[in-house]
Amino acid sequence: MTSSVSDIKRLFIGQIELEGRRAMGYILSCGDVIEAVGHGTPPTVECVEVETFPEPMTIKQGDFNAHSHPEQSIYTDLVDRSWDLGTWCRNTIYRYSPFITPKQVRLACRRAFGRIALLGASSVMVSFYLHGGKGNVNDREVIAAAKDVGIRLIFGRMTYDMVSPQAYEGKKKAQESYYESPDQGEAYLRELMADEGPTVMVAPAVHSMHASTAQAIERAINLGYDLKRPVQFHLSEDQGDVDISLKEHGVRPVVFLKSMVDSCRIPGLGRLVFSDCCWLDDQERSIMADCSIPVVLNPRMNHRVGVGESDLPSLLSSGISVFLGTDGEASNDDLSVQGEREFLKGRYSGVLSSSKIEALGRQPFQFLDGEIGPLAPGRLCDFVVESDGRTVHLFVGAEPVVRDGTLVNLDMEGDIEAPLAEEIEAMKKTVEI
Incomplete structure (x- = not known):
């Protein structure tokens, strides 16, 4: 047989x-x-x-890169390391992303996923909101790029449903291209689940307190419970998100989310996965620990663009599970999860042991009906x-993705770098708004 x-x-x-x-x-x-x-x-x-x-x-x-914006690899060679977050956004995503093409998305994501794989990560969790008013056209290119490389993908299809009326023209145009209503976001998410497979899981996500309404947050969390999927959320990456929550809801972000549980708008917070978390207080960490909310730290990116710093010792002492991500390649040194560990070893030398930092991000994580994580039956x-x-x-x-230091399914130069270089030159000719 x-x-x-x-x-x-x-x-x-x-x-x-x-x-x-x-x-x-x-x-x-x-x-x-x-x-x-x-x-x-x-x-x-x-x-x-x-x-x-x-x-x-x-x-x-294999490592798990638990927070990534792979399409941002298209900007890697265009950035200045001295830029703060606002300058970085103005000169990259707010300048170019409204005009990004499906081909550019796929090539940029091939570059990111290929480099992630070559750096030893077998799985990656993506937050993606560059829908461009085209439904799932760009989203499918991200999934296709992951399949091209062979890496395991948790695709967070993000609802971004706010446009800042006071924003400068380029930022406003970008936000308009990301915008979807919660109803649209859910419909497109469910449609995209048809693209799942053995190495692809689609999950709901929302952006942040500054880019997602309470209705979008509520819808995403309920979807996470309904579909039994993780729900990604950029939480308090910078002080501004805390200020927005205090102004709009009278409490800090995690307290606001807990109030949604208390008012029965959502069943719980246990499906959430927070990223960054640079501006938490003790009460918020306590709620997160009680609700078993994991955190994904992007320490090198946070440091480079100057948004703040996650309090790793306090997170660990609170019993919060900590994963590691790299965010986008253009705002980081590279896409190495081990690079994040090495950065944290230097930052917390004499405070946290090397073995404790080495253990970060190596715990189990749900993937469809299975689990990624430590090698076990x-x-x-x-x-x-x-x-x-x-x-x-x-x-x-059990299938090879890298052999002898080389991608198995793609030629890095011919299938990625050469055509992407042509697309970058075309993109640079885009008229700045």
Whole structure:
């Protein structure tokens, strides 16, 4: 009897890092799921494909880049590192994004996902709001780019339903291109779920206190509970979002969200995933811990554009689960999750142990009916094979995405960099508003 793709068994053998210990071991996968993993002699199983990784290579859990704006990789070579957030936005997204084409979105996301994979991340969670008044046209290009590369994607389809009347013309035009009503956002989200697959999950998201109305926030959270999906939310990235919440609702952002639970507008906060969180207070951290809300920190980006700093020691001491992201490549040094850890080690030297920081972002996370995370039976078979800190191979669902330091499915120069360079030159000719 011929095995189907879903039950093909593969055996990977080599030095493997499990629970902080490195020794000879194995991963046995059945389809895209880990059936067995451990140190020592692998089990005897018939009809398996066997691959052995010689020393000094080490098999490790693949990283999870838990917050990314991949289309922003198109701006990477156009930015000045001295720009603060407002200047950065004026010269990148507010200048160009209203005119971005589907082709440009796909190429920029290929660049981002390709670089993320080559840096050892097997999964990425995206926040995307560049809908451009075209429904899911641009959104599908992000998903297509992830499939082109082979990386696992949690696609947060974001509702952005506010246009600032006092904004300068370029910003207002950009916001108008992002705008969708909560009804439109939900309809397009449900439509886009048809594009899901073994490596793609679509989830609701909202932008922030400054770009999403209370109605959009309420709708997204209810959708998260209805669909059993995470709901991404930029929370208090800068002081301005706190000020908006205090002015509009009389309380800080997390307290406002808790009030929506107390008034029965939403069933809870446990589906939310907050990013940034630079301006929390103790009461907000307490609510987040009680509601089991995880946080995604983007420390290098926050530092570079000068918006503030997340209080990592207080988050950890509150019992809040912390993941790591890189935000957009153009506002960061690169797309390395390990780079975020190294930055935090320097920032909190003598305050937090290196081992505690190394553990950040390595905990389990829901993916459809499965789970990404530490290598264990029942989890999705995503792992990296490293040598001296360099990604040699990367596997997603037991399928190769990187081989010998090179993307398997795309040529980085011919399929990404060369055509993207042409598109960037075309984009630079866009008339500035």
